[in-house]
Amino acid sequence: MELIFLGTSSALPTRRRNHSAIAMKAFGEIILLDCGESTQRQMSLARLSPMKINKIFITHFHGDHFLGLPGLVQSMAFRGREKPLHVFGPIGTSQIIEYIKKLGYFSLNFPIYPHEINSGLIVDEEDYRVCCIPTEHTIPNVAYRIEEKRRPKFLKEKALELGLKPGPAFGKLQAGIPVKLGDKTIRPEEVLGRNRKGRQIVYSGDTSPCSNIIKLSHGVDVLIHESTFDKSYKNRAVETGHSTATDAAEIAKAARVKKLLLTHISTRYQDTDLLEKEAQSVFENSQLAQDLMVVEVTRSGD
């Protein structure tokens, strides 16, 4: 599972930072979190294929978080895409998708399904689920949590003890299917360990520090939180519905996350050490994201 930061700027792009977008490479696909202008080009720089995207999660409809959608969709169409694309976002998503479909001449040969979401479980796949929660910004913004589903450990010794032999029966039991052995039936729970927590990441989008983010990110492996300002701009952060590096770090601490990644950096910071250090002084395992930075999310031992 890899997080690739495609854009880490805030409202305006800079020479070093593009508009917001994060690609998550996991579960055999690419999950896109926000899609600022030029996300398709950033993907090309990161050598990621847009054709591997099935789902895009937009936090809110400020231009710097979604204006890469029209170009991405048209390029997918140009490359002959046929498989559906799911776009999740707060209220307004369906209307935005309608406008996007009307921007100029192109042949759209795949369906785009808009999903207007607000809170709770919104995706439940075999390998992962996605939940969301509204946050506090100047317009509706939702934060997302992506959770890996992990199967319990297969207890090989126990299976052998029960008289099973390595082979297809092992696979069936691992997948939760009972297996016949002579006249008895072996139930999966007899050979499987306790449930294991999969990797979890949360992405805040734009938000003031709020209790909903703490709720959503409790104990997660990685919290990606916006950090538009340093603490000397606290008033400005409050006015504009954003967070400072200190705010983000306090959220990370309260939610007991394992790692905090800061993004959505105001154009006023050429040197971002200040922000990173400010966060680290509150929550040690903090790191400030750079464009095209790759973060491997490893499994914690269980």
Add this chain to the structure above:
Amino acid sequence: MELIFLGTSSALPTRRRNHSAIAMKAFGEIILLDCGESTQRQMSLARLSPMKINKIFITHFHGDHFLGLPGLVQSMAFRGREKPLHVFGPIGTSQIIEYIKKLGYFSLNFPIYPHEINSGLIVDEEDYRVCCIPTEHTIPNVAYRIEEKRRPKFLKEKALELGLKPGPAFGKLQAGIPVKLGDKTIRPEEVLGRNRKGRQIVYSGDTSPCSNIIKLSHGVDVLIHESTFDKSYKNRAVETGHSTATDAAEIAKAARVKKLLLTHISTRYQDTDLLEKEAQSVFENSQLAQDLMVVEVTRSGD
């Protein structure tokens, strides 16, 4: 007068080439020719301010030529722009501007005037004029010619002979205003040389080779012509309404332009020498554009 190539790719962006856009720095403003996705970021890389743009000329509504408009407009709004923006383009321009205004949440505090144009004189300013002509593509495309207006040379010796003294009178006559000297009136034509041709540039947008481009670009200083393919893809060029490097060079030759700049390069070319050499074998003064390349358009002696 400078041409800054902001994007020189065709339908898809590559690691080296962004979508189509050319900034022309002249007459105290920036004139934008096409506005592919991420043009605002390319401008930031080229250290050009979007606030200096008053007029944008879109050749056609394929995404790679205009999808930078929404982000550019929203960033202008974010920076507090109040002065009007004029967007020229073929049929459909007004509708596109309407959709662009509805993309997400932002406060637009300046008017955007759409101008649906087809052919003839479309802009007549004090320092320059702009003409356009339709070309042959799969959808309506217009090519643009920008012409500098030059005042005739002021003949200082003649003015002194007539009894005038250097000072405000010189300026008036240069600006075309008659001046009283004792009881006689000096008419501007008495002290001005013949009319002088200003610099002229033409930009084709996407097109098959066509007579209208030759007509529009007759004798211009710089012809920027698309060159999507090399000549071995002539059939593909015909099918898709594009030109090869040879096509572009033959147009340049027929129109007797001074310099040909090739752009809109297919993603299939990693090495573009082939295209440049192909054009040069037909029309010597050919050059292939690269992203962020700057071309100074100098005045030819007169």
